[in-house]
Amino acid sequence: MASPLPPGLAPSEIAFLCEMELITIVPRQKLESIDLLSGTTPTLRPPRRENVPLWLALLLKKQRRANIVPPPWLHPDSLQDIIHFETKINPEGWAPPPPPSARADGRGNAQRTNRPGTTPLSAPFLSSCTSDAPTGAIPYHWFELAEMLLAHAADDVTSSAEVRGLLRDLQEVRSAKLRAIPAQLEAGIDGVMSLRGVGAMELAESRGLISGVIEGVRKIGASAELSRREEEEQRGDADMDNEASDDDGMGF
Amino acid sequence: MDIDDILRSVDPSTGGIPRETTDLQILTRLWVAERSAPELLAWPSDGVFERVNNRIKAQIEKVEDMTGDMDPTTNFALIVIQTELERFKFLVRSYLRARIAKIDRHTLHYLSSSELRSRLAPTELAYATRHQALLHNHYLSSFLNAFPPQLQNLNDTAGGVSMIDAPDLDTAVFVRMLTDKEVSGRGSDRDNSLNAAEGDVLIMRWESARDMVTQGEAELV
Numbered sequence: 001m002a003s004p005l006p007p008g009l010a011p012s013e014i015a016f017l018c019e020m021e022l023i024t025i026v027p028r029q030k031l032e033s034i035d036l037l038s039g040t041t042p043t044l045r046p047p048r049r050e051n052v053p054l055w056l057a058l059l060l061k062k063q064r065r066a067n068i069v070p071p072p073w074l075h076p077d078s079l080q081d082i083i084h085f086e087t088k089i090n091p092e093g094w095a096p097p098p099p100p101s102a103r104a105d106g107r108g109n110a111q112r113t114n115r116p117g118t119t120p121l122s123a124p125f126l127s128s129c130t131s132d133a134p135t136g137a138i139p140y141h142w143f144e145l146a147e148m149l150l151a152h153a154a155d156d157v158t159s160s161a162e163v164r165g166l167l168r169d170l171q172e173v174r175s176a177k178l179r180a181i182p183a184q185l186e187a188g189i190d191g192v193m194s195l196r197g198v199g200a201m202e203l204a205e206s207r208g209l210i211s212g213v214i215e216g217v218r219k220i221g222a223s224a225e226l227s228r229r230e231e232e233e234q235r236g237d238a239d240m241d242n243e244a245s246d247d248d249g250m251g252f
Numbered sequence: 253m254d255i256d257d258i259l260r261s262v263d264p265s266t267g268g269i270p271r272e273t274t275d276l277q278i279l280t281r282l283w284v285a286e287r288s289a290p291e292l293l294a295w296p297s298d299g300v301f302e303r304v305n306n307r308i309k310a311q312i313e314k315v316e317d318m319t320g321d322m323d324p325t326t327n328f329a330l331i332v333i334q335t336e337l338e339r340f341k342f343l344v345r346s347y348l349r350a351r352i353a354k355i356d357r358h359t360l361h362y363l364s365s366s367e368l369r370s371r372l373a374p375t376e377l378a379y380a381t382r383h384q385a386l387l388h389n390h391y392l393s394s395f396l397n398a399f400p401p402q403l404q405n406l407n408d409t410a411g412g413v414s415m416i417d418a419p420d421l422d423t424a425v426f427v428r429m430l431t432d433k434e435v436s437g438r439g440s441d442r443d444n445s446l447n448a449a450e451g452d453v454l455i456m457r458w459e460s461a462r463d464m465v466t467q468g469e470a471e472l473v
Binding site for chain 1 (some may be wrong): 269270272273275276277278280281284287288289290304307308311314320328329331332333335336337339342346349350352353399406422423424427428430431435436437438439440441442443444445446447449450451452453454455456457460468471473
């Protein structure tokens, strides 16, 4: 009954998450809207573009009821830009994620979709894979989505052979950066470390290694950390005392 | 769908996000968090789980009705509905199973204080208490009764060492920011803070990340 999987999402679970990403399709047949648990699907009327979850898009594609419009960032030019950024402009970090989504409020203001008071949306519900997505920035589920599109809808992807090659290049560049992290950790483990722009599948791949290194170092260095904290506490107390005596001095 | 739903879907100020989609987002976030967090998280108090469960039940009834009439045009809709139903069932089951795995692992810990007990759903609490009692009775009848009476407890804290095993809260987790915020955390070699933007992925200790996750400023990935 209990889940036998170790903590952290497994690759198959990430693929499941990725299938919730909204994607744009061009229907080839009319289909009335269907009442689903996650809301109603749009009424499909060819050739009007609609956004549907990826799992539904793949189902429609398999039955030849629709064509998939690949997201703009999957275009060869956009991928080339990202590879250029990752290798030449910033060989250390990852390409930044797409900007937070914003929408018009009808009064001329652009507002972020995630506002206080509402349930914040995050991947896979950000519509970062529809045809409105920006180019030149790859979203959180980029790798899984591209793989699934190339596997099931290769004929809809613009110059799919080229895209496949570019994706492989990009993946190699980025996974080399992730593999370099344990070596960077040798210099010391900080309280917060940023992996801005990393993808879901890349994280799943290296999660065990990175958290294993951090855990191991933490356990080995537990006593050193404790004495460092005690020292800092004492120094903090000493500073407080000094300040207090300064205040006294000023008073006189 | 009534007139309010239609108006809400075109009103720019609500963002046009239907309730069902928000619920799916909440449930997905709960599932991912439960799969990644080292300790058991609080059972959702806003009734999202009950809402989703009721909708699943209604959908199953609808499928049973629809399978009755073999109209070829509704056939494809039925396939779509059933595919989605299976996806939801997987999500719900995987969430509950991840929770049971954690309860099984540290049963006595989660039963030890009222703060920790309040994280469990009523059914989970009943399961944990009964399972623990059965297990202890089994131990008693098979070998513990041969021990002196003062050594027959499973929750001994004598000698400064507690028998109750607790999850390690300093485990490193991966979080994704939901707001722009300055984040600080405790590390093995240095404590530091950095400015994180919405969508950034950070590695930090669960102890440091917990407050941000419970307040909805960040989510586990």
